[in-house]
């Protein structure tokens with residue numbers, strides 16, 4: 498039998514084990530190096546972000562405090578353990594002590610952890626309570642998640658809109674080079690003022706989502722039929738990005754969050770502009786009822802709407818995903834009765850992922866996307882659907898419901 502000293506010598510002085518040890522040593526150094534770097538820079542991509550709010554700073558400090566406490570405990574526990582293993586080894590003639598039940602030690606190892614836990618619970622509870630306190634907010638925004646987009650509604654302002662992924666399907670499929678904000682860009686970002694306490698009311702239209710912006714330290718589940726609360730007060734203007742943090746279905750990774758935090762004045766200007774744009778859009782929707790668009794116009798608008806709103810499920814080529822999303826190419830609905838087709842898009846199919854688009858798209862957009870589906874991918878029905886057709890369909894079904 499060889500002694501451990503001899504084994505150690507052999508391991509460390511020659512053979513492949515020596516190289517392994519060298520690698521391990523380097524890894525440990527890198528690990529320690531990166532962690533101390535993390536601790537001091539606070540800006541590392543490996544560590545949690547400090548964020549741009551008072552709360553996110555508190556959460557970060559809490560995280561670092563607990564991290565250091567864990568490091569200290571690990572150092573002490575492993576230090577004692579390895580020291581004992583090494584110095585009281587058999588080859589040195591160590592003989593195991595035979596004792597049990599030491600009241601002193603048992604009290605110590607109960608009391609010390611309790612003190613450590615309480616020391617950690619006090620700052621943690623303080624931060625948690627501050628995070629939950631949504632009182633005295635300056636504005637309220639309702640956030641509604643659905644597969645796979647966010648809807649923002651500003652209370653008392655008549656401003657509301659959907660926010661959808663803006664990354665092109667070409668980038669997702671790898672045909673085009675991926676952009677700088679791949680899967681973290683949207684068509685309509687949430688715009689908020691800095692230095693104002695913003696209360697968020699969060700809910701969902703279908704499954705559980707989670708609205709998460711790391712820079713604000715806000716991560717809240719949105720639950721159908723239930724309203725959660727969160728708040729933030731942003732210190733610095735800027736563009737902040739986040740994602741849905743709940744596995745909410747196939748395109749879970751395709752519902753990013755982008756927040757533009759602006760100076761007060763710029764925010765007010767944006768709000769006024771947005772209100773005006775919404776009023777104009779309503780007027781445009783009304784005047785669209787009198788218009789007859791050509792096949793080319795409808796197909797062009799329809800394709801754009803389809804790519805932005807439908808292709809995530811029914812696929813760009815209209816073939817769907819068997820078992821999950823039906824094909825539109827050659828579908829009986831898209832080549833059959835026009836009203837039945839309009840009905841699916843206006844009212845959705847309850848209980849399925851096919852949601853009602855009546856409040857999400859204008860009548861013109863619905864008309865265009867129906868026309869597109871009826872004429873793309875070899876669905877050559879030749880049918881034109883105008884905004885007025887969608888409108889009269891809505892009127893009829895409204896009467897029928899009474």
Ligand code: HEC
Pocket residue numbers: 644645802803806807808809810811821822823824825828829830831838841842846849850851852854866867870
């Ligand atoms: C979140 C996924 C999803 C999105 C987005 C979506 N659909 Fe659907 N769609 C479905 C599902 C699921 C069904 C099947 C519903 C059922 O089981 O009856 C469906 C069914 C349909 C049908 C009926 C097809 C058939 O043959 O039964 C049409 C037409 C349709 N969708 C059009 C659209 C249009 C137009 C859009 C975009 C404005 C759209 N869908 C967006 C999931 C989606």
Ligand SMILES: [Cu+2]
Pocket residue numbers: 642705706707741742743744745749752
């Ligand atoms: Cu989600």
